Amino acid sequence: RMVSPDHYIKECARSRIIPLSVSDELHGVYTPLVNEYIEKARKGWKMPIPVIDYVNHTQEGRHRAMVAKRLGLKKIPVLFVEEAR
Numbered sequence: 001r002m003v004s005p006d007h008y009i010k011e012c013a014r015s016r017i018i019p020l021s022v023s024d025e026l027h028g029v030y031t032p033l034v035n036e037y038i039e040k041a042r043k044g045w046k047m048p049i050p051v052i053d054y055v056n057h058t059q060e061g062r063h064r065a066m067v068a069k070r071l072g073l074k075k076i077p078v079l080f081v082e083e084a085r
Contacts, residue, residue: 005069053081
């Protein structure tokens with residue numbers, strides 16, 4: 001689905017075994033890494049799609065979401081895993 005970077009972060013926080021506040025979720029974001037990714041994105045680097053896995057209570061992509069937000073993107077593609085088969 002296409003969601004805003006802010007929505008992605010909110011869903012990351014909500015998807016934890018014990019849900020976190022957005023502020024607590026953002027404590028795991030390392031600003032120097034976001035800055036590095038911004039520079040790579042400006043040079044054409046393609047980033048993997050962020051994932052929120054509600055089944056295993058994991059996520060991959062907070063830094064990418066923050067890059068998108070800082071670059072002014074309104075929506076990003078996100079893979080949501082909502083059930084296991």
